[in-house]
Amino acid sequence: AQKVTQAQTEISVVEKEDVTLDCVYETRDTTYYLFWYKQPPSGELVFLIRRNSFDEQNEISGRYSWNFQKSTSSFNFTITASQVVDSAVYFCALSGGAGGTSYGKLTFGQGTILTVHP
């Protein structure tokens, strides 16, 4: 069975602070994909990043960066110089299965509520 754990239920920071959201996953699959989604107060889910299990390179996109470490089964997300607009619920998700047998079914973590204060 697959499992995704986001141990931080809520994080509160002041604008311009850096913040890291933790994600730890469990899977027996050798091929899998990890995702981060953002859910702003309006409620929709917005895709942020996808990473496959064979690519452990870190990625940076503007103020966002992601650290994938297979050795610790972690896929952490850092926001640099946070802004009020970053306030949202952030979900880490996992899709696994060799040959695409997962059919894209996502296992989600519980989500981390990030509040950025001005």
Add this chain to the structure above:
Amino acid sequence: NAGVTQTPKFRILKIGQSMTLQCTQDMNHNYMYWYRQDPGMGLKLIYYSVGAGITDKGEVPNGYNVSRSTTEDFPLRLELAAPSQTSVYFCASSYSGFYTEAFFGQGTRLTVV
């Protein structure tokens, strides 16, 4: 480009009533999904479909039914609504079903009273 469209956005049902949540996508995706999101929880998969005429159960299918007669539409049917079905429901679709991201609808907030 509309993406994934869900209707209605909000609905209040009485216990025992039935309803259908509509979902349509215009991206020609074969893979479609229904998730529910309970307060403080992540999303859980209810049903999914890998193409027209093919559906299968997810993690929490009890009390729901689906059909997929066309590539575009994937309605979710609630029979005999119960308070435990109070939740936010999300429909999603994806191109490949594995290595591509899922696109989500705006969600339907359902309350059963």
